[in-house]
Amino acid sequence: MTIRVLxxxxxxxxxxxxxxxxxxxxxxxxxxxxxxKDDLSAIIAQIKPDVVLDLTTASAVFQNASQIIQAGVRPxxxxxxxxxxxxxxxxxxxxxxxxxxxxxxxxxxxxxxxMKYAQDCARYFSDVEIIESHHPQKAxxxxxxxxxxxxxxxxxxxxxxxxxxxxxxxxxxxxxxYKNVPIHAIRLPGILARQTVMFxxxxxxxxxxxEISDRESYMAGIxxxxxxxxxxxxxFCGLExxxxxxxx
Amino acid sequence: MTIRVLxxxxxxxxxxxxxxxxxxxxxxxxxxxxxxKDDLSAIIAQIKPDVVLDLTTASAVFQNASQIIQAGVRPxxxxxxxxxxxxxxxxxxxxxxxxxxxxxxxxxxxxxxxMKYAQDCARYFSDVEIIESHHPQKAxxxxxxxxxxxxxxxxxxxxxxxxxxxxxxxxxxxxxxYKNVPIHAIRLPGILARQTVMFxxxxxxxxxxxEISDRESYMAGIxxxxxxxxxxxxxFCGLExxxxxxxx
Amino acid sequence: MTIRVLxxxxxxxxxxxxxxxxxxxxxxxxxxxxxxKDDLSAIIAQIKPDVVLDLTTASAVFQNASQIIQAGVRPxxxxxxxxxxxxxxxxxxxxxxxxxxxxxxxxxxxxxxxMKYAQDCARYFSDVEIIESHHPQKAxxxxxxxxxxxxxxxxxxxxxxxxxxxxxxxxxxxxxxYKNVPIHAIRLPGILARQTVMFxxxxxxxxxxxEISDRESYMAGIxxxxxxxxxxxxxFCGLExxxxxxxx
Amino acid sequence: MTIRVLxxxxxxxxxxxxxxxxxxxxxxxxxxxxxxKDDLSAIIAQIKPDVVLDLTTASAVFQNASQIIQAGVRPxxxxxxxxxxxxxxxxxxxxxxxxxxxxxxxxxxxxxxxMKYAQDCARYFSDVEIIESHHPQKAxxxxxxxxxxxxxxxxxxxxxxxxxxxxxxxxxxxxxxYKNVPIHAIRLPGILARQTVMFxxxxxxxxxxxEISDRESYMAGIxxxxxxxxxxxxxFCGLExxxxxxxx
Numbered sequence: 004m005t006i007r008v009l010x011x012x013x014x015x016x017x018x019x020x021x022x023x024x025x026x027x028x029x030x031x032x033x034x035x036x037x038x039x040k041d042d043l044s045a046i047i048a049q050i051k052p053d054v055v056l057d058l059t060t061a062s063a064v065f066q067n068a069s070q071i072i073q074a075g076v077r078p079x080x081x082x083x084x085x086x087x088x089x090x091x092x093x094x095x096x097x098x099x100x101x102x103x104x105x106x107x108x109x110x111x112x113x114x115x116x117x118m119k120y121a122q123d124c125a126r127y128f129s130d131v132e133i134i135e136s137h138h139p140q141k142a143x144x145x146x147x148x149x150x151x152x153x154x155x156x157x158x159x160x161x162x163x164x165x166x167x168x169x170x171x172x173x174x175x176x177x178x179x180x181y182k183n184v185p186i187h188a189i190r191l192p193g194i195l196a197r198q199t200v201m202f203x204x205x206x207x208x209x210x211x212x213x214e215i216s217d218r219e220s221y222m223a224g225i226x227x228x229x230x231x232x233x234x235x236x237x238x239f240c241g242l243e244x245x246x247x248x249x250x251x
Numbered sequence: 252m253t254i255r256v257l258x259x260x261x262x263x264x265x266x267x268x269x270x271x272x273x274x275x276x277x278x279x280x281x282x283x284x285x286x287x288k289d290d291l292s293a294i295i296a297q298i299k300p301d302v303v304l305d306l307t308t309a310s311a312v313f314q315n316a317s318q319i320i321q322a323g324v325r326p327x328x329x330x331x332x333x334x335x336x337x338x339x340x341x342x343x344x345x346x347x348x349x350x351x352x353x354x355x356x357x358x359x360x361x362x363x364x365x366m367k368y369a370q371d372c373a374r375y376f377s378d379v380e381i382i383e384s385h386h387p388q389k390a391x392x393x394x395x396x397x398x399x400x401x402x403x404x405x406x407x408x409x410x411x412x413x414x415x416x417x418x419x420x421x422x423x424x425x426x427x428x429y430k431n432v433p434i435h436a437i438r439l440p441g442i443l444a445r446q447t448v449m450f451x452x453x454x455x456x457x458x459x460x461x462e463i464s465d466r467e468s469y470m471a472g473i474x475x476x477x478x479x480x481x482x483x484x485x486x487f488c489g490l491e492x493x494x495x496x497x498x499x
Numbered sequence: 500m501t502i503r504v505l506x507x508x509x510x511x512x513x514x515x516x517x518x519x520x521x522x523x524x525x526x527x528x529x530x531x532x533x534x535x536k537d538d539l540s541a542i543i544a545q546i547k548p549d550v551v552l553d554l555t556t557a558s559a560v561f562q563n564a565s566q567i568i569q570a571g572v573r574p575x576x577x578x579x580x581x582x583x584x585x586x587x588x589x590x591x592x593x594x595x596x597x598x599x600x601x602x603x604x605x606x607x608x609x610x611x612x613x614m615k616y617a618q619d620c621a622r623y624f625s626d627v628e629i630i631e632s633h634h635p636q637k638a639x640x641x642x643x644x645x646x647x648x649x650x651x652x653x654x655x656x657x658x659x660x661x662x663x664x665x666x667x668x669x670x671x672x673x674x675x676x677y678k679n680v681p682i683h684a685i686r687l688p689g690i691l692a693r694q695t696v697m698f699x700x701x702x703x704x705x706x707x708x709x710e711i712s713d714r715e716s717y718m719a720g721i722x723x724x725x726x727x728x729x730x731x732x733x734x735f736c737g738l739e740x741x742x743x744x745x746x747x
Numbered sequence: 748m749t750i751r752v753l754x755x756x757x758x759x760x761x762x763x764x765x766x767x768x769x770x771x772x773x774x775x776x777x778x779x780x781x782x783x784k785d786d787l788s789a790i791i792a793q794i795k796p797d798v799v800l801d802l803t804t805a806s807a808v809f810q811n812a813s814q815i816i817q818a819g820v821r822p823x824x825x826x827x828x829x830x831x832x833x834x835x836x837x838x839x840x841x842x843x844x845x846x847x848x849x850x851x852x853x854x855x856x857x858x859x860x861x862m863k864y865a866q867d868c869a870r871y872f873s874d875v876e877i878i879e880s881h882h883p884q885k886a887x888x889x890x891x892x893x894x895x896x897x898x899x900x901x902x903x904x905x906x907x908x909x910x911x912x913x914x915x916x917x918x919x920x921x922x923x924x925y926k927n928v929p930i931h932a933i934r935l936p937g938i939l940a941r942q943t944v945m946f947x948x949x950x951x952x953x954x955x956x957x958e959i960s961d962r963e964s965y966m967a968g969i970x971x972x973x974x975x976x977x978x979x980x981x982x983f984c985g986l987e988x989x990x991x992x993x994x995x
Contacts, residue, residue: 130883130936132933134933136945141914144916144920171888171932172888173924173930174923176888176930185933185934186920187878187933189922189929191874193950203936208935
């Protein structure tokens with residue numbers, strides 16, 4: 004049976020690419036497209052999709068997610084910007100409706116795997132640094148993915164490490180210190196997005212690197228999320244949830 | 252309580268380094284050292300160690316392992332060269348003696364982790380190539396670790412991949428095809444040992460790389476094996492066994 | 500004074516991108532566009548451009564180049580496929596017309612620089628290997644750039660190196676042997692074009708790597724060629740000619 | 748004819764390795780060894796070497812260099828720590844004696860080549876960042892080589908670049924800004940010394956990387972310096988001088 008997906012934010016860059024991807028994906032179909040000016044609830048009521056994929060903007064995402072759940076449809080939220088307390092509210096709504104859903108900060112399967120390996124590796128190597136490289140137009144430094152990776156590393160490592168940030172002869176040379184993980188942000192044309200996590204031990208070095216050269220890389224994760232959300236009983240956060248469940 | 256370790260092959264390069272490492276390791280002590288000309292069984296009988304660490308040569312390893320088990324002492328076998336049927340025989344002996352033991356083809360924690368991540372990653376990306384780089388004196392190409400990694404990848408991947416080996420305009424350009432994983436072996440001075448596993452997907456690339464610059468990198472794995480073998484009830488093969496057990 | 504460029508092959512992928520790039524380039528203007536079905540000589544006679552940039556196909560390139568020179572206009576030939584004897588004929592025609600021109604196998608400034616550094620480095624390090632990585636749709640392996648790089652390395656190195664190709668336990672592992680330079684070709688999705696040249700010495704490794712993630716990278720070289728061809732007195736081959744002249 | 752070299756600082760780590768290297772080098776011989784407590788002038792007078800190789804300490808180097816020149820022997824100074832005005836004084840002394848000499852901050856041929864290529868590349872790409880990685884015991888960050896590389900890049904580049912240092916959400920993320928070149932210093936066990944210089948352009952990335960895994964890598968440069976100093980007529984600074992002269 005085909006899973007019918009309504010794409011909200013179908014007029015954006017990601018939205019357009021998602022329409023194409025879902026159209027060709029096995030077991031999925033595009034049941035409808037909604038844009039900025041449409042009444043989402045009305046369209047849901049009319050189309051009755053199995054899933055609503057939300058690819059809109061930070062300012063609209065909470066209201067959208069809430070409307071989707073209230074309508075009794077499973078949400079896949081690809082828009083970033085939900086706050087911790089908003090996620091709590093949405094989870095409560097899902098429980099009440101006995102409805103599965105997914106909030107996905109990063110649809111790239113490779114990025115999620117790379118973070119998972121970095122977290123695992125942190126249990127064995129306490130010395131680690133992150134180098135993330137992006138195009139110069141990127142608004143922030145370091146990247147959200149680098150920050151999330153540092154948090155995951157800190158949660159996993161058993162020995163507290165204090166990297167030597169004091170020995171700088173030029174300020175900033177040793178990078179940003181976040182959760183005792185040095186993070187270095189490179190901004191150069193010719194790179195879209197790249198993250199390198201280096202773990203050092205006595206006489207050895209383990210490096211995990213993930214590069215994105217095309218937005219296309221998010222499409223496999225989008226399709227996966229739309230399929231797997233059907234098997235969930237409550238609201239989960241992170242592609243890793245459905246990724247690691249299905250692959251065992 | 253300190254675990255008392257007898258080091259067999261203590262006169263070799265690895266053996267000498269192991270003596271130093273175990274001397275300084277928490278919870279471990281060097282109970283004795285045996286060399287090529289010593290009578291291993293006699294020394295075991297005299298010293299009564301908890302563990303015998305074998306770092307000898309391929310020609311001697313089976314007899315050594317058998318003697319250790321017969322003496323009722325837990326073996327940690329770091330010597331390569333055991334054949335499949337020899338391992339079966341040793342396992343039978345261990346079962347009879349109700350004795351734990353470990354055969355460890357690679358003591359580097361990082362190398363074992365890198366192989367584990369590569370195997371996991373193969374469940375999500377079917378396109379993969381291995382590049383291994385070693386010093387020019389290395390006897391074989393590709394390395395044993397590359398071959399083992401390809402086997403682990405093949406065991407994990409769900410979709411059969413047929414890499415395009417046919418398009419070579421110069422023979423050998425596309426590397427060796429082992430289990431449908433292309434393997435490329437680089438031999439250059441200035442490198443001790445390095446392995447890079449690259450997974451490619453639509454618009455993304457995930458790379459797992461492990462480098463060894465000093466034999467010192469094996470010592471953490473040796474100490475771990477000598478400690479964890481005390482908790483085993485039978486003979487296991489691969490550092491991954493004790494590595495992943497303890498870290499949960 | 501603006502240099503007026505006629506673009507032949509303006510309907511192709513590269514042609515369209517070149518039209519855009521030249522439109523915005525300082526000192527250059529698009530004087531006209533010609534496609535597959537147009538009469539090139541007639542258009543040249545009508546427009547009287549300073550330069551014709553040819554971005555067509557291997558089968559048409561010789562006739563195009565000859566027509567451009569006969570019309571007394573400076574050619575910048577970006578199409579590959581000219582044979583050695585055809586280049587000789589074109590050179591003779593240019594000399595007769597006292598006309599400068601450029602044949603450019605690779606418009607990427609970075610690729611040309613990387614090859615130049617590799618050639619220079621070969622004078623100091625005799626041990627070298629090339630790893631080139633491309634998308635799986637690439638027709639040949641190894642790439643033309645890798646072959647050209649190996650030729651340049653061979654021309655520069657003073658000591659003959661015989662890499663150890665004999666020790667393969669799996670055929671192809673040591674790559675292709677071209678001019679005593681091992682070449683390894685990787686084919687994976689997620690990569691457009693990348694070339695890594697590794698030089699090894701006692702305890703050191705020097706690596707020169709060039710990656711192309713977008714056809715846009717050729718545009719700077721195209722503009723440079725169209726400008727600099729105005730200062731040439733005969734027909735030259737290779738962007739390196741104008742690149743290294745102007746930069747001193 | 749063999750060039751007879753007196754090694755001053757022969758009791759140090761580098762000194763001992765240099766004794767071994769010169770002993771086996773073609774055209775060179777170890778004429779004598781001097782240590783901390785020896786009277787350098789007296790030994791020079793007795794042995795009459797062609798060259799004195801100084802591998803001592805910053806506090807002694809100026810007096811040593813001066814003594815060597817006064818004795819009419821060609822100096823190869825491998826000790827760092829000479830100040831600009833001290834170099835001026837030594838140059839004046841050399842001119843007076845009509846004596847060639849070499850001050851060599853970095854004996855690694857590969858490191859010198861990598862810096863040369865980075866400087867050349869800066870003429871074509873204005874966007875560049877330096878990532879240097881060293882063992883955690885290194886006293887300073889960034890490394891002297893990184894600082895020197897940034898200076899060479901700044902001297903070569905034609906367009907002024909202002910990297911975006913303002914967008915940091917965590918302080919230090921964008922590295923140190925030296926001469927408008929961002930420098931990132933990584934400190935991890937498992938690395939001896941590594942420097943990566945990345946140049947970015949539209950859709951392309953050119954990377955020059957040099958790694959040192961063994962002090963042995965300095966020996967080729969030491970031998971080269973001892974040979975080539977015989978052909979110099981005055982005092983020069985930098986291995987690049989003799990390196991690029993002989994290779995043309």
